[in-house]
Structure formats: structure tokens, C-alpha cells
Amino acid sequence: MTSISEPTAATSSPDWNMIQEDILCPLCEYDLRMLTEPRCPECGYRFDWPDVLDPSRRLHRYLFEHHPERNWWSFWKTALGGLRPRKFWASLQPAQPSSVKRLILYWGLIVGVMLFGLGGQFGRAVINTQKDFVAYRATSAAYFKSASQWKTTVLAQHGSIQAYLDSQYPEPPDIRFFLIVLFYDDFFRTFLPFLVSYLLWPWLTILALLVFRWSMRSARVKTVHVIRCVIYSFDIGIWIGLTVLVATGAVYVATSSAVLILPLQPGLAVLCLLMGGHAVYRLWIAYRKYLKFSHPFLTILASQGMVFLFLLWLILEWHLRGRTLI
Numbered sequence: 001m002t003s004i005s006e007p008t009a010a011t012s013s014p015d016w017n018m019i020q021e022d023i024l025c026p027l028c029e030y031d032l033r034m035l036t037e038p039r040c041p042e043c044g045y046r047f048d049w050p051d052v053l054d055p056s057r058r059l060h061r062y063l064f065e066h067h068p069e070r071n072w073w074s075f076w077k078t079a080l081g082g083l084r085p086r087k088f089w090a091s092l093q094p095a096q097p098s099s100v101k102r103l104i105l106y107w108g109l110i111v112g113v114m115l116f117g118l119g120g121q122f123g124r125a126v127i128n129t130q131k132d133f134v135a136y137r138a139t140s141a142a143y144f145k146s147a148s149q150w151k152t153t154v155l156a157q158h159g160s161i162q163a164y165l166d167s168q169y170p171e172p173p174d175i176r177f178f179l180i181v182l183f184y185d186d187f188f189r190t191f192l193p194f195l196v197s198y199l200l201w202p203w204l205t206i207l208a209l210l211v212f213r214w215s216m217r218s219a220r221v222k223t224v225h226v227i228r229c230v231i232y233s234f235d236i237g238i239w240i241g242l243t244v245l246v247a248t249g250a251v252y253v254a255t256s257s258a259v260l261i262l263p264l265q266p267g268l269a270v271l272c273l274l275m276g277g278h279a280v281y282r283l284w285i286a287y288r289k290y291l292k293f294s295h296p297f298l299t300i301l302a303s304q305g306m307v308f309l310f311l312l313w314l315i316l317e318w319h320l321r322g323r324t325l326i
């Protein structure tokens with residue numbers, strides 16, 4: 001059973017008599033004690049002995065998971081580091097402890113920064129919608145007085161003109177007003193499907209990858225490693241949110257209206273597609289360099305195919321039925 005490979009610094013087998021602590025496979029937690037070859041017999045993961053044995057290698061220099069004492073700093077360092085996936089995934093090893101809690105917190109911060117970036121546009125949409133609704137309410141109220149037949153219908157269905165206006169053109173702080181803004185405003189109507197898709201994308205990808213995991217030898221790879229690969233690859237919402245923030249600010253300064261004029265909206269859509277492509281590329285690099293899967297490209301391609309079809313179905317449903325809900 002023992003296969004002796006050429007000993008080098010990375011592959012020479014450890015002196016197990018000198019090692020007291022449990023040494024487990026970083027990916028599947030199989031007990032590696034007494035093994036000579038740096039390859040897990042359970043999940044097939046190949047590693048270098050020093051990465052697994054040396055405690056000083058377990059702390060990443062800036063990774064968000066490892067530096068709760070400097071959250072803001074490690075958040076931005078991790079976000080920037082991930083933009084260079086080859087370097088990033090070469091610096092991170094499965095033997096370095098992982099934390100689902102910190103990964104979910106990282107995702108929460110990404111969404112927070114993105115929504116902060118969209119905040120200016122939402123504020124503009126709220127102001128514009130409210131302006132229009134005030135005008136519509138006035139027109140409807142005037143028409144109510146002049147059209148007696150319509151007056152009868154409104155009173156029969158709503159009880160009063162006020163109840164009718166509140167149902168058709170709600171005002172803040174009515175939650176329906178804010179929901180209507182998302183469907184009424186051009187910008188949000190265009191980008192809401194992208195936004196919702198983005199929020200679902202990493203979790204659908206994780207599900208798809210877990211399905212593939214069953215059919216492969218890597219079935220015992222712990223879920224946290226899949227989550228880690230996906231979350232760090234899909235943090236692009238930060239950059240999209242910040243781009244919208246800068247564009248909104250620049251347009252506001254130039255035109256004092258903050259409406260993202262025509263060339264900017266298609267530009268933003270192209271940016272979303274490019275960044276989405278980069279995220280998939282990053283995930284492929286993560287599967288190749290970090291998990292060291294044997295068919296990383298096909299695995300990622302298949303998972304993204306599944307997620308894409310699901311999201312496409314969701315967006316079509318949205319257009320066919322979703323809008324009629326409001």
C-alpha cells in the first residue's frame with residue numbers, strides 16, 4: 001500500500017513519532033497519521049506536508065475569516081486580493097482554518113456595500129415617483145369631481161376617493177410605495193432582475209456544486225470549502241455598487257438630476273456581465289488551485305449552466321407574472 005515517492009522538502013514524509021497533535025486532511029478531515037505520501041486516501045487531495053504540519057502557516061496575512069480584530073481592513077484587503085485570483089488562491093490553503101460564520105458575514109458586508117452604492121439611485125427614484133404620484137393624485141381627484149359615473153364606481157369599490165388614491169398611489173411610509181418604486185422607476189425595473197439574480201447566484205452555485213460533489217470522489221470534501229470558493233469569487237457586488245455610486249454622484253454634479261442617462265445604463269449592464277464572467281473565472285481558479293479538483297473547468301461550467309437556466313426561468317416568470325403582482 002505504501003508508495004515511496006522521491007523525497008523533496010515538500011513531499012518527504014514526516015517523522016510521526018515527533019508529532020503529538022492530530023493531523024487531519026484539510027478538505028475532508030481524514031486522519032493523516034502515519035501516511036508517507038502527501039495525498040489524502042479518502043478525498044484524493046494532494047498537499048505539501050509543511051502546509052498541513054506547520055502551525056505558523058495557518059494564519060492568512062489579511063483574509064477576512066482570519067482577522068476579526070480588523071474587520072474593515074481585512075474586508076477591503078480580501079475584496080481587492082480576490083481581483084487577482086491566481087495570486088489569491090495560491091496564498092490561501094484549505095489547511096488554513098475556515099469559518100462559515102465569517103464567510104456569511106463577509107457576504108452580508110458585500111450586499112451592504114452594494115446596497116449603499118445603489119442608495120443614491122433609490123433616493124432619486126423615491127423622489128421622482130413621489131412627484132409623479134402627487135400629480136396623479138391631483139388629476140384623479142379633479143376627475144372624480146367631474147365624472148359622475150366613475151365616481152359611483154370608485155365609491156362602490158373603495159368607499160371613498162381617499163381610499164382609492166391610497167390604493168393606487170400609496171405614499172411613504174406605506175411599504176407598498178417603496179415596492180412600487182422598484183417596478184415604476186426605469187433604472188430599478190431594468191436592473192432589479194440582475195440584482196435579485198446576483199443575490200441568489202452564490203447560493204444556487206453552492207447547491208449545484210454540492211450536487212456534483214456527490215457524483216465525484218470528492219464527496220467527503222467539507223461544505224465550508226465550497227462556500228469559501230464561491231463567496232470569495234462572487235464578491236463583485238461591491239465594485240458594481242461603488243460604480244453606481246460614483247456614476248450617480250458624477251451625473252448629479254453635472255446635471256443636478258442624478259438620472260443615469262442613456263449611455264450609462266447599457267455601460268452598467270456591460271460592466272455587470274464582465275464582472276460576472278470574471279467571477280466565474282475566479283471560481284474556476286479556486287477549484288483548480290485551492291480544491292485541486294481534477295476537472296475544475298467542466299465542474300464550474302456545468303454548475304453555472306444549471307444556475308443560468310434556473311435564473312433565466314426566474315427572470316422570464318418575473319416578466320410574465322411577477323409584475324402583475326403589484
Ligand SMILES: [Zn+2]
Nearest residue numbers: 025028040043
Ligand atoms: Zn481528504
